[in-house]
Amino acid sequence: MDLITYQEQFTADYSLGKWKGMTLLSGGFANKNFKLVTENGVYLYRLVMQKRAEELEEELEYLLYLKEHNFQAAFPVPKKDGTFINRLNDGTLVVLYDFLDGEEPEPNPFTASEIGKAAGQLNALSSEKWIERKNDLSLKKCSDLISRFISTDNRLKAVLDQFTIETEILSDRLRNTDLPTGIVHGDLYPDNTIFQGNKLIGILDFEEFCTDTLLFDVGNAIQGFCYPGKDLSSECLSALLQAYHRQRPLNGDEIEMVPWYIRWGALAQVSWHLRYGLLSQFNDRQFNRVKELMGRITQLRKAMGMLEREVKISIKA
Secondary structure, eight states: OOHHHHHHHHHHHOOSOOEEEEEEEEEOSSEEEEEEEETTEEEEEEEEOSOOHHHHHHHHHHHHHHHHTTOSBOOBOOOTTSOOOEEOTTSOEEEEEEOOOOBOOOOSHHHHHHHHHHHHHHHTSOOGGGTTOBOSOOHHHHHHHHTTGGGSOGGGHHHHHHHHHHHHHHHHHHTTOOOOEEEEOSOOOGGGEEEETTEEEEEOOOTTOEEEETHHHHHHHHHHHSOSSSSOOHHHHHHHHHHHHHHSOOOHHHHHHHHHHHHHHHHHHHHHHIIIIITTSOOHHHHHHHHHHHHHHHHHHHTHHHHHHHHHHHHHO
8 A cells, every 4th residue: 555545544534633744664573664744743653464453452452551550662542533443445454653762772781770670660560451361482382393393494403403402491490480470571672662872761562462470571681681792791680680670579489580581581582583484484684693592592501500699699789
């Protein structure tokens, strides 16, 4: 569809002033995002490419719940009739969101502290209404994925061998843990956040929100915000954990398990890249990312004792 069609439907469905222009921002995996400028302001115009209306409605309901709790996020903008989902003539779902002006952050102790604080606030909220919404990234699915490895590209063999070993280790270590559960964002990486300098403006893309062990968000956030280079930064790790702990205090069992969830955060991302790309069609970009993550896992495996001490020192500081 062309911009004229978008403009016509926008004018019919929204009361946001005259349309002034729209620019493509990105072509993501599941969405296409535009910066929409009107007389009344700037908005994010999103074409939702791979989600059913029912799934989208649940995500928007959760965002409105976050808005009630003054959480930092980009919230949906209502149409004239008070609803939020529009449908183009070809069936594509459209949602307008607040436009958060800023940029993707660089990992450093300040941005790590900001995301730790936000993750702690998010994980402290009630999850009862969404308790049945399970995480699509799980160790069970990692195990299921291994059955597809036989007929894959030989270039992946070393990575897949490491993936198999780490899945077995984590499945055994995390199997019987009784840790706090609740709502997690599920993908707390820099590209899902907007910062101005070192200040968090908002968290984006709650498509993967679900109920899971709360340390899942901690492990992912550490992967995203505590690696300014190839190695885990002790300063970033300490800043993130301290900020998180101030919002939602970690209990003794959780503190013991943080290093293991850092490893699980890396493996979960590897499993995503394998499922949605590499096992079907080899590409250098995803392959390089997977090698980087598996390298982190190897380093973490060798340094678990030191990492356990760093976590405890950080949280007690």
